[in-house]
Amino acid sequence: MHSDTLDFYWTVSSGSQRKALRALSQADTTESVIVNSELDASRFPEPEHLMVSFASKMNEPWPGPEWILDSGGYSTLSQTGSYDSTVTEHLDFVAEHDDCISRFALRDWACEPSLLSEYGRTVSTHQEWTTRDHILQLEAYETRDIDAEPMAVVQGYDIRDYLEHIDELADYGLITDYVGLGSVCRRGQDAEIKNTILRVREALPERVSLHGFGVKQSVLESPAVRNALDSVDSNAWEQNLYTDATTTAHDGPEWRDEWLAYRKPGFPRCSWENYLITYLDYRNRLTNLLDRPHDSTDRAGSNVSVTSLADWGANNRDRAAADYQLLECVCGRQIDPGAPSPDPRTRGCRHCRTAALSHWDAVRDRRERAIGTHPATSSRSLPTGPKAEQTSASAGQPAASESRTTQTTLPNQ
Numbered sequence: 001m002h003s004d005t006l007d008f009y010w011t012v013s014s015g016s017q018r019k020a021l022r023a024l025s026q027a028d029t030t031e032s033v034i035v036n037s038e039l040d041a042s043r044f045p046e047p048e049h050l051m052v053s054f055a056s057k058m059n060e061p062w063p064g065p066e067w068i069l070d071s072g073g074y075s076t077l078s079q080t081g082s083y084d085s086t087v088t089e090h091l092d093f094v095a096e097h098d099d100c101i102s103r104f105a106l107r108d109w110a111c112e113p114s115l116l117s118e119y120g121r122t123v124s125t126h127q128e129w130t131t132r133d134h135i136l137q138l139e140a141y142e143t144r145d146i147d148a149e150p151m152a153v154v155q156g157y158d159i160r161d162y163l164e165h166i167d168e169l170a171d172y173g174l175i176t177d178y179v180g181l182g183s184v185c186r187r188g189q190d191a192e193i194k195n196t197i198l199r200v201r202e203a204l205p206e207r208v209s210l211h212g213f214g215v216k217q218s219v220l221e222s223p224a225v226r227n228a229l230d231s232v233d234s235n236a237w238e239q240n241l242y243t244d245a246t247t248t249a250h251d252g253p254e255w256r257d258e259w260l261a262y263r264k265p266g267f268p269r270c271s272w273e274n275y276l277i278t279y280l281d282y283r284n285r286l287t288n289l290l291d292r293p294h295d296s297t298d299r300a301g302s303n304v305s306v307t308s309l310a311d312w313g314a315n316n317r318d319r320a321a322a323d324y325q326l327l328e329c330v331c332g333r334q335i336d337p338g339a340p341s342p343d344p345r346t347r348g349c350r351h352c353r354t355a356a357l358s359h360w361d362a363v364r365d366r367r368e369r370a371i372g373t374h375p376a377t378s379s380r381s382l383p384t385g386p387k388a389e390q391t392s393a394s395a396g397q398p399a400a401s402e403s404r405t406t407q408t409t410l411p412n413q
Contacts, residue, residue: 006226006290009051009068009233010279011214015058017238020275021047025064039260039273044280051233054090061100068151068233069094069104070213073182077110081119087137094148101148103178105213107133108153111161111183123157127165130155134174151211153180159199166203178209178230185214185234193219201228220289237282241274 012018024046050065055072071090076083087107094104109126116122134152141150152174156162162181169175181200184193193215201210209230216236219225244259245268258277259268268274 006220006229007049007231008286008290009049009231010047010237011051011053011233011235013053013056013235014270016270016272016275018058019272020279021050022062023272023276025062039276044276045283047279049231054085054093059093061097063100066102067097067100068211068231069097069101069148070233071105071107071153073108074110074112074115078115078118083107087133087140091137091140091144091146095144095146098147103149103151105151105153105180106137106176108155108180108182109133111155111157113157123155123161127155127161127168130165131168131172131174134169135172138174149178150176151178151180152176153182153213154200155182157183159196162196162200163203166200175205175208177207178211179204180211180213182213184212185216190216190219194222194225197225197228217286217289220286223292226290238270238275238278240281241268241270241278244268245270 010021012021024044047065049068050061051068051070052059052061053070053072053075055076059069061067061069073083090104090107094101108130111123111126116126130153138150152169154162154165154169156165166175181197184196197210197212197215197219204210210228212229212232214234215225215229215232216234220232241259245263258281260273260277261269261271263269
């Protein structure tokens, strides 16, 4: 479905879901079962946007809706720890269904903690493998006659991870016109997800559209998040049916009277008729959400306390009076440049480290000039080359470039 600011893609993952949503497609007459049922077809609007995973058994798109093809990274990796297909096979599928697929996600490696711990890997390793596979797939894509648009995927788990991966993708020229945000769908921290979405949006160029993989409806309650995203997908539209079909709790007794097919008293079937009912309910709730007027007072991460530097300084006059300035990184973290330098072995935000180091260099420069030990006030010659440029860099500005070596070791098959 579509609103003025956000496109919603319905994820299709099972045969009954396919049968239900395909029956609503006016451009495809393969599924006509709805006309022979007790359902009123006029009640059910056709889904405008759909998503399917390359890893699904029933993954062929049908004419009518606009499709995104997901690489199926999480489901595949959670089973075997690696992909069982090649990037070429992925592109072959895109080419075969090029008339239906609008965009396809480049192959990525999910960074959920449970997945990493199971195989003894790190976020940085999966980020590097994501970058490697993006390069391989884009190089192959350029040799093919495919109209579908490739979509890079930013991977990570905390904000610093995502910002670092954006840097890495940019270094390799892999920022596509449409970028997906991965590994945000299996979390319970709405405020954290909101803040991540906003920070990633700020870090990407304005020309880039942003898709949120598996973003929950509760996160979309935030107008700021809806403004930051151009599209989202979700498989949560089936949740009411799945809950009633698999639990004895049956929260929300009004659902019991809605289902059309039951496998036993009180337990509905996950049938195509019931999927249509839960689809309609979810669509109505989503429409009401997306049509709400924007509240200018809404802020992403409402449970996160953010203090301006001016207010922080007013409440910490003894620290603000020191001979160092207060800094705020692009990732949102407040930096205390007067604190000891962080252990270089610990993982941190590239921009935090760059801003702090640049400021420490500037402070040291002023102190050396004051006591006469700076090269400019002594008999020593001035440094030249990149080191000189680094010393004179203005405080708080990220380095213009930073060489990176990407590990391209293949995972154990």
